[in-house]
Amino acid sequence: MLLVPMILVHLAVIFYATSQNLTADAILSRTRGSVTWGLFYGIFVLLAAIHASIGVRNILQEWGRLRDRTAGQLAVLFGVLLLVLGLRAVAAVVMP
Amino acid sequence: MSSTSHAYRRNTLWNAALVHRLSGIGLAIFLPIHFLALGLALSGAAKLEGFLRLTQMPVVTAAETILIFLLVVHFLGGLRLLALENGPWFSGQRRVALVAIGVAAVVALIFLVRLL
């Protein structure tokens, strides 16, 4: 349920960034060193990774016809991949 | 069995569930790519800038519009399910589901128009 307000903020950010036609420098100057953005997107990535891995597990079981264990392992793997890549991306954008 | 064997699926709410699942799959495929792209900033702003210039290609803009649609439709569909499973029961769910899909399309269209 925390995802609800976060997605709204994220959508606002997308519309803001695209309307200003921000360059990479302009974006990074706004985000680098910002603890707020770092925390916000860090938590967003964590929640998204959990949510996506649960969904992927269900789909692998129901549509992929995989056994529960296999589906669970693949889903955890996917979740960890999302978490690592996501946090790396957040770090890339906010680290000063 | 035959062409009519899945006729029970011909209803709005079943299709809303299908849209929810397909949009979820779409977003799950997109997320790692999104993160990798942002990760380019690790090796300097110039690298990210180069990627951002790519997004001005019409085909990428079209893909972004579709992604906005997927995100909003998955978000609104999820809201409907949250309300339905946790709140008091409400009727008129077909309409709510259709409005969710419509709003997602409109938001995506606004996104597209502003970029053009």
Add this chain to the structure above:
Amino acid sequence: MDESHSSIDVSIWRGDANGGFQSYRVPSRSDQTVLDVVTWVQRNVDPTLSYRFACRVGMCGSCAMTVNGRPRWTCRTHVKSVFQESKLEIAPLSNMPVIKDLASDMRVFFEKWTRARGSFAPNRSRTKAVEEIRPDTPARRFADEAIECINCGVCYAACDTVRWNEDYLGPAALNRAWALMNDVRDTAGRERLEAVSAKGGCHSCHSHQSCQAHCPQTLNPTRSIAGLKGLSLQAYLRGEIKP
């Protein structure tokens, strides 16, 4: 009536899961039900046609079949209401093994009913006085809304979560569990919540709402299952059940 309207062509599933549809020409009657059509074929064309029915008035839940791709109670389904593109196709209920022709094997359906602890566990014996229950209490209202199930299996056949997940208890069994959870005379609440919270229980439901769309008794199993999800979460947070 002209000749073309005096009879209808019907496709009926014959054999087991590897069988196929066979065509029959059946005389057309006004207010004819799908069950009437099947009965006519069995009595006049092929006495070996297997199907199930009992009350013929929508009470017993025996005669459910797949009619033009949708699960329905055939005794209360008029041919004219489902006759599309002059086609009538009658098959056994899906999501269950086919025994023969139009008879599906409903054993798993009823076993899941038991697994969901669908039986009443009374709090007093017959020697005690009958407990007074006010019909306007919230719990009794929930129970009343869920008790008119006739076990026909239509919701189970319409449910894609059942189709995709063979462990899933299904709408009917979970709806029954919800009715009992709201029955103040019942004493097996905790065990039942444990049973419906386990793998394949209420949390497997995706709220497609096909059960609600097809239930001939216009019950709402999706709402019942949502209720169970809430109870299950509360019990988990209180530490009464384990994941």
